[in-house]
Amino acid sequence: MTQAMTRPRSAEATKARILGAAKQEFARLGFAGARVDEIAEKAQANKRMIYHYFGSKEMLFQLVLEEAYLDIRSAEQALKLDDLPPLDALEKLVTFTWQYYLDNPEFITLVNSANLHRAKHIAESTKLPASSQKLNQMVQDILDRGVKDGVFRPNVDALQLNITIAAVGYYYLTNRHTGAVLFERDYMDPQALDERLAFNVETILRLVRA
Amino acid sequence: MTQAMTRPRSAEATKARILGAAKQEFARLGFAGARVDEIAEKAQANKRMIYHYFGSKEMLFQLVLEEAYLDIRSAEQALKLDDLPPLDALEKLVTFTWQYYLDNPEFITLVNSANLHRAKHIAESTKLPASSQKLNQMVQDILDRGVKDGVFRPNVDALQLNITIAAVGYYYLTNRHTGAVLFERDYMDPQALDERLAFNVETILRLVRA
Amino acid sequence: MTQAMTRPRSAEATKARILGAAKQEFARLGFAGARVDEIAEKAQANKRMIYHYFGSKEMLFQLVLEEAYLDIRSAEQALKLDDLPPLDALEKLVTFTWQYYLDNPEFITLVNSANLHRAKHIAESTKLPASSQKLNQMVQDILDRGVKDGVFRPNVDALQLNITIAAVGYYYLTNRHTGAVLFERDYMDPQALDERLAFNVETILRLVRA
Amino acid sequence: MTQAMTRPRSAEATKARILGAAKQEFARLGFAGARVDEIAEKAQANKRMIYHYFGSKEMLFQLVLEEAYLDIRSAEQALKLDDLPPLDALEKLVTFTWQYYLDNPEFITLVNSANLHRAKHIAESTKLPASSQKLNQMVQDILDRGVKDGVFRPNVDALQLNITIAAVGYYYLTNRHTGAVLFERDYMDPQALDERLAFNVETILRLVRA
DNA sequence: TATGAATGAGTGTTCATTCAT
DNA sequence: AATGAATGAACACTCATTCAT
Numbered sequence: 001m002t003q004a005m006t007r008p009r010s011a012e013a014t015k016a017r018i019l020g021a022a023k024q025e026f027a028r029l030g031f032a033g034a035r036v037d038e039i040a041e042k043a044q045a046n047k048r049m050i051y052h053y054f055g056s057k058e059m060l061f062q063l064v065l066e067e068a069y070l071d072i073r074s075a076e077q078a079l080k081l082d083d084l085p086p087l088d089a090l091e092k093l094v095t096f097t098w099q100y101y102l103d104n105p106e107f108i109t110l111v112n113s114a115n116l117h118r119a120k121h122i123a124e125s126t127k128l129p130a131s132s133q134k135l136n137q138m139v140q141d142i143l144d145r146g147v148k149d150g151v152f153r154p155n156v157d158a159l160q161l162n163i164t165i166a167a168v169g170y171y172y173l174t175n176r177h178t179g180a181v182l183f184e185r186d187y188m189d190p191q192a193l194d195e196r197l198a199f200n201v202e203t204i205l206r207l208v209r210a
Numbered sequence: 211m212t213q214a215m216t217r218p219r220s221a222e223a224t225k226a227r228i229l230g231a232a233k234q235e236f237a238r239l240g241f242a243g244a245r246v247d248e249i250a251e252k253a254q255a256n257k258r259m260i261y262h263y264f265g266s267k268e269m270l271f272q273l274v275l276e277e278a279y280l281d282i283r284s285a286e287q288a289l290k291l292d293d294l295p296p297l298d299a300l301e302k303l304v305t306f307t308w309q310y311y312l313d314n315p316e317f318i319t320l321v322n323s324a325n326l327h328r329a330k331h332i333a334e335s336t337k338l339p340a341s342s343q344k345l346n347q348m349v350q351d352i353l354d355r356g357v358k359d360g361v362f363r364p365n366v367d368a369l370q371l372n373i374t375i376a377a378v379g380y381y382y383l384t385n386r387h388t389g390a391v392l393f394e395r396d397y398m399d400p401q402a403l404d405e406r407l408a409f410n411v412e413t414i415l416r417l418v419r420a
Numbered sequence: 421m422t423q424a425m426t427r428p429r430s431a432e433a434t435k436a437r438i439l440g441a442a443k444q445e446f447a448r449l450g451f452a453g454a455r456v457d458e459i460a461e462k463a464q465a466n467k468r469m470i471y472h473y474f475g476s477k478e479m480l481f482q483l484v485l486e487e488a489y490l491d492i493r494s495a496e497q498a499l500k501l502d503d504l505p506p507l508d509a510l511e512k513l514v515t516f517t518w519q520y521y522l523d524n525p526e527f528i529t530l531v532n533s534a535n536l537h538r539a540k541h542i543a544e545s546t547k548l549p550a551s552s553q554k555l556n557q558m559v560q561d562i563l564d565r566g567v568k569d570g571v572f573r574p575n576v577d578a579l580q581l582n583i584t585i586a587a588v589g590y591y592y593l594t595n596r597h598t599g600a601v602l603f604e605r606d607y608m609d610p611q612a613l614d615e616r617l618a619f620n621v622e623t624i625l626r627l628v629r630a
Numbered sequence: 631m632t633q634a635m636t637r638p639r640s641a642e643a644t645k646a647r648i649l650g651a652a653k654q655e656f657a658r659l660g661f662a663g664a665r666v667d668e669i670a671e672k673a674q675a676n677k678r679m680i681y682h683y684f685g686s687k688e689m690l691f692q693l694v695l696e697e698a699y700l701d702i703r704s705a706e707q708a709l710k711l712d713d714l715p716p717l718d719a720l721e722k723l724v725t726f727t728w729q730y731y732l733d734n735p736e737f738i739t740l741v742n743s744a745n746l747h748r749a750k751h752i753a754e755s756t757k758l759p760a761s762s763q764k765l766n767q768m769v770q771d772i773l774d775r776g777v778k779d780g781v782f783r784p785n786v787d788a789l790q791l792n793i794t795i796a797a798v799g800y801y802y803l804t805n806r807h808t809g810a811v812l813f814e815r816d817y818m819d820p821q822a823l824d825e826r827l828a829f830n831v832e833t834i835l836r837l838v839r840a
Numbered sequence: 841t842a843t844g845a846a847t848g849a850g851t852g853t854t855c856a857t858t859c860a861t
Numbered sequence: 862a863a864t865g866a867a868t869g870a871a872c873a874c875t876c877a878t879t880c881a882t
Contacts, residue, residue: 011841030326032243036877046843048879057877069392111388112322116240119387132392159393160409167381168374177329178321182279182342183369199370206416221866246852256868261853431845450746453662456873466847471874489812531808532742536660539807552812579813580829587801592793595800597749598741602699602762603789619790626836641862666856676864678858687856 015053017043023064027106030113031061031121061113062121066128068110072100073131081138086146087205093139094204098169098197108174136162146208153210161208168200225263227253232260233274237316240323241271241331271323272331276338278320282310283341291348296356297415303349304414308379308407318384346372356418363420371418378410435473437463442470443484447526450533451481451541481533482541486548488530492520493551501558506566507625513559514624518589518617528594556582566628573630581628588620645683647673653694657736660743661691661751691743692751696758698740702730703761711768716776717835723769724834728799728827738804766792776838783840791838798830 021042025034036057040047054060079096081089101108114121122128139158146152172179176187186192231252235244246267250257264270289306291299311318324331332338349368356362382389386397396402441463445454456477460467474480499516501509521528534541542548559578566572592599596607606612651673655664666687670677684690709726711719731738744751752758769788776782802809806817816822 014841030240030242030323032240033326035875037875046841047877048843049841051878052842109326111385112326113240115385115387116243116319116322117387119391122388122391125391128392129394136393157405157409159395160406163382163389163406164378164409164413166385167377170385171377171381172373175321175325177325177327178332179373181329181332181335182338183346184339185369195367196370196373199367199374203374203413203417207413224866245850247850256866257852258854258868259866262866267852434845450660450662450743452660453746455871457871466845467873468847468875469845472845477873529746531805532746533660535805535807536663536739536742537807539811542808542811545811548812549814556813577825577829579815580826583802583809583826584798584829584833587797588794591797591801595741595745595796597745597747598752599793601749601752601755602758603766604759605789615787616790616793619787619794623794623833623837627833644862665854667854676862677856678864679862681857682863 011053014043014045014049018045018050018053018060019064019067021045022060023068023106023110026061026064026113027109030109031057031117058121062125065110065114065122066125068104068107069122069128070131072104072107073135075100076135076138081142086142086149087151089142090146090204090208091201093142094165094169094201095197097165098200101169101173102193105173108170112174143208151210152208156208161204164207165200165204168203169196172196221263224253224255224259228255228260228263228270229274229277231255232270233278233316233320236271236274236323237319240319241267241327268331272335275320275324275332276335278314278317279332279338280341282314282317283345285310286345286348291352296352296359297361299352300356300414300418301411303352304375304379304411305407307375308410311379311383312403315383318380322384353418361420362418366418371414374417375410375414378413379406382406431473434463434465434469438465438470438473438480439484439487441465442480443488443526443530446481446484446533447529450529451477451537478541482545485530485534485542486545488524488527489542489548490551492524492527493555495520496555496558501562506562506569507571509562510566510624510628511621513562514585514589514621515617517585518620521589521593522613525593528590532594563628571630572628576628581624584627585620585624588623589616592616641683644673644675644679648675648680648683648690649694649697651675652690653698653736653740656691656694656743657739660739661687661747688751692755695740695744695752696755698734698737699752699758700761702734702737703765705730706765706768711772716772716779717781719772720776720834720838721831723772724795724799724831725827727795728830731799731803732823735803738800742804773838777840781840782838786838791834794837795830795834798833799826802826 018039021039022034024042025039028034034057036047036050039060040050043050050057050060054063076093076096079092081093084092136158139162143152143156143158143161147154172187179185179187228249231249232244234252235249238244244267246257246260249270250260253260260267260270264273286303286306289302291303294302346368349372353362353366353368353371357364382397389395389397438459441459442454444462445459448454454477456467456470459480460470463470470477470480474483496513496516499512501513504512556578559582563572563576563578563581567574592607599605599607648669651669652664654672655669658664664687666677666680669690670680673680680687680690684693706723706726709722711723714722766788769792773782773786773788773791777784802817809815809817
């Protein structure tokens with residue numbers, strides 16, 4: 001009521017609220033589990049608006065996914081790793097990636113859901129390959145600088161490294177619930193998180209060190 | 211149907227067919243996306259039988275999950291890593307884990323689905339912690355032997371190592387669809403698979419080597 | 421359908437149609453026997469609407485029951501029995517009750533169904549005790565006036581009298597089908613109905629007369 | 631197991647157990663609400679046996695109903711009311727009827743369920759009209775004797791009296807759950823039961839007294 | 841720009857009943 | 862005489878989506 005009155009009748013604001021709610025719900029329940037009704041309600045919007053602005057649940061998911069990927073890619077670029085010595089740059093990337101997953105837990109479940117559907121929701125995207133290419137290049141540059149400086153060994157594949165940097169953080173976090181049951185530990189305990197990050201930094205640095 | 215006529219009226223066989231079909235469907239579409247109707251049809255069974263033997267979709271999922279975990283744990287134990295030198299043992303475990311994921315792609319999506327639901331379907335299991343504990347001990351033994359032999363550095367945490375061994379394979383495979391779009395590569399190309407495995411072995415060995 | 425096109429898109433009208441159809445079906449087949457599909461169809465509504473407006477079959481039954489009770493209580497209050505001499509008032513109440521059961525046969529089967537479920541569907545209602553209390557008071561007033569006038573004997577319990585007034589009509593009608601088989605009579609023959617009403621009036625008046 | 635072993639493999643015993651369990655379940659949940667599975671289990675019998683001995687759920691209900699009616703009719707005959715003075719005989723019948731309903735609560739819900747289905751389950755019965763006729767004759771005899779003795783007024787219809795005797799007890803008990811909610815009383819409180827019986831005796835005696 | 845009302849096709853689940861031994 | 866296995870039709874309930882204003 002009051003909220004509805006003070007809320008600006010702005011198309012952009014409505015779209016943004018819908019996208020935000022959709023990201024939450026898709027992340028929480030997966031694509032199949034999320035409910036259009038619930039998204040509309042959480043967005044303080046009308047269900048009809050979702051179809052007006054996004055066309056379908058699938059297309060809404062597409063946009064949510066694309067936005068999620070562009071967000072992390074953009075945050076990576078903002079790190080300005082080129083200004084750091086190669087070793088520091090790499091450590092910073094590992095740490096950033098880990099922290100990003102911690103701060104944006106939706107990202108992981110969204111990506112999982114996207115892969116369950118065999119990435120069909122982003123298959124048409126052109127922005128995502130472009131931005132990913134930039135990430136790859138960024139790591140390649142760090143590697144090149146490290147090799148030139150003699151601190152990194154040569155012939156480390158940038159893409160494999162990238163994947164591994166993501167993997168060691170992502171896997172720990174996405175599987176934290178089953179992990180907790182299987183190994184009877186609290187994966188999210190602050191000290192446990194610190195230990196994992198340290199382990200991951202060690203893993204990556206040993207992998208590239210000359 | 212002819213099949214229906216020749217199919218034996220055996221509770222165990224029917225249960226097994228249902229479990230098999232359920233594993234397929236849960237893996238293919240996630241828990242929420244899988245359809246009880248479809249599972250029944252694929253199992254050449256009646257929907258009623260699913261409820262007769264398993265009680266509910268949720269309990270069916272529980273059993274599928276538990277079975278999936280016990281299968282990999284049992285395969286790991288069958289490796290007889292104790293009979294190998296520590297370095298060989300570790301390499302064999304990395305290779306086995308990778309190959310197991312490749313041969314049993316359902317495992318990964320099942321685990322993802324379990325985690326989306328915050329592991330509630332295995333929370334009550336007692337078999338799983340027990341078998342996981344054995345895996346951990348197995349790796350701990352390898353590490354201990356390696357340290358004693360002077361080939362491994364000391365103070366490598368067995369659980370972290372375990373997680374990392376899984377992570378470097380699991381992540382690559384679970385995210386192969388989005389990865390293919392983002393990085394415009396065929397993650398499943400045989401050569402790409404070989405390269406990834408080699409990279410992973412390198413990662414793990416560098417991590418523990420003295 | 422033409423009907424569908426001319427039918428106004430009004431929430432209140434739809435709710436009312438659903439309630440009406442539900443009353444019919446619950447009365448005809450009992451709570452367990454009634455079918456949500458059938459109710460929707462008879463209401464010229466969509467099954468989804470039932471869940472939208474009423475939440476569940478059980479809650480729909482609750483509303484139907486509450487409405488049924490409030491209707492008869494309201495009709496009783498409309499009799500203005502206070503304006504009649506006590507004897508006439510009592511006779512009018514007996515006659516009214518009998519006629520109400522005849523005119524609203526759903527009432528009886530609804531109440532039977534409610535009692536089969538041990539009244540759980542109205543257990544939370546606050547309106548019903550209030551309106552019943554008013555009925556009781558109404559009869560108490562008639563009794564008091566009759567005693568004061570010397571036409572009624574003292575110490576007749578109002579609630580017991582109320583129950584008996586209902587009983588002598590209700591039982592005859594609810595058990596008319598088995599009664600017809602057992603005693604090989606047509607319980608609904610107009611003359612039989614008249615005779616029963618006369619008998620009931622006699623029963624009640626003899627019970628209270630001084 | 632053990633029970634199954636000690637239980638005699640007797641067709642009659644099995645049928646009796648099934649009938650007993652069916653009476654319970656039909657009484658508890660109505661015809662539509664009762665479950666064949668549950669009846670079989672409660673009878674410690676096999677579901678197949680129900681179909682073997684009774685043919686269908688409907689025919690099982692028929693037998694249960696018929697048995698229930700024959701039981702009360704037989705108990706009424708056992709009262710030997712002919713040996714009592716008419717007033718005592720009538721009072722004893724009222725009291726017996728009340729007590730029978732209290733002791734056999736299934737009877738009431740079975741009859742309600744039979745009537746919900748418009749008595750189709752007993753429509754073919756020939757035993758029931760015959761035994762009901764005997765009940766009617768019994769009351770007629772009491773009335774005749776009472777009139778001859780000058781304690782009863784003439785021209786009281788035996789069937790109407792019969793119905794009323796049943797009504798004043800039956801209604802109170804079948805509607806005890808809704809009654810408890812509406813009038814906020816415990817209908818089954820021992821003192822409440824005594825008061826109701828006394829009220830009913832008074833009602834019937836005043837009705838026939840000369 | 842926005843919304844409440846409405847819907848058809850499904851979704852997990854349950855049922856009375858029959859088959860095979 | 863008895864039973865476990867199996868089934869199709871139906872059940873209450875839910876969903877993404879469209880209509881009417």
